[in-house]
Amino acid sequence: MSTSETTEFAVMDCPCGNGKILKYITTQDNPWSSAHISYGTNCGTCSRDWEISNFGTMTNRESENPYKAAYRAEQKIVSLIHAITDDLADQYFEKFADKPATVELREMQRLGIARFNIDKLRQARRQASKPSKNVYALRNPNWLADLANSAGRENEFGQLRADYEAAVSKTKEASSKVISRSIPRSYP
Numbered sequence: 001m002s003t004s005e006t007t008e009f010a011v012m013d014c015p016c017g018n019g020k021i022l023k024y025i026t027t028q029d030n031p032w033s034s035a036h037i038s039y040g041t042n043c044g045t046c047s048r049d050w051e052i053s054n055f056g057t058m059t060n061r062e063s064e065n066p067y068k069a070a071y072r073a074e075q076k077i078v079s080l081i082h083a084i085t086d087d088l089a090d091q092y093f094e095k096f097a098d099k100p101a102t103v104e105l106r107e108m109q110r111l112g113i114a115r116f117n118i119d120k121l122r123q124a125r126r127q128a129s130k131p132s133k134n135v136y137a138l139r140n141p142n143w144l145a146d147l148a149n150s151a152g153r154e155n156e157f158g159q160l161r162a163d164y165e166a167a168v169s170k171t172k173e174a175s176s177k178v179i180s181r182s183i184p185r186s187y188p
């Protein structure tokens with residue numbers, strides 16, 4: 001049975017100044033395991049207010065909340081975009097269902113959205129996988145915009161694209177306001 005040993009030492013004062021940020025080094029008593037490094041704090045306030053990662057960074061939780069909310073909002077729009085692009089791609093490739101896989105693949109390649117080689121595509125077709133799962137539809141936004149136009153969904157599609165752009169810049173802005181610090185490797 002192997003045993004391990006953890007040593008702990010302070011690498012900096014905690015942000016509020018009432019305690020220390022601690023680095024833990026755990027070593028196994030065998031030569032083939034490398035040391036495991038983690039971080040923590042002996043300060044209750046900073047433990048509540050800061051998230052301390054084992055990569056040696058600490059992030060202020062309150063400052064991170066708007067970023068997390070913005071990121072969730074962005075992901076929600078992404079899933080709506082996927083839903084409409086999947087619909088459009090499935091409709092488009094309906095007419096290839098009765099054609100050989102080679103013909104369908106050529107079309108996917110022509111559009112620059114192919115995801116599989118011929119063997120993988122044949123396998124997907126045998127498993128009745130939807131065409132939208134066999135392509136990277138978002139790699140060809142112009143084609144998708146044309147499909148949305150023909151389907152009378154251009155407003156919906158255009159709105160989602162605009163929402164997405166707005167959400168991305170919101171996330172970026174929120175991300176720039178996250179307060180984080182890097183933890184030094186040893187006490188300065």
Ligand SMILES: [Zn+2]
Binds near residue numbers: 044045
């Ligand atoms: Zn503190």
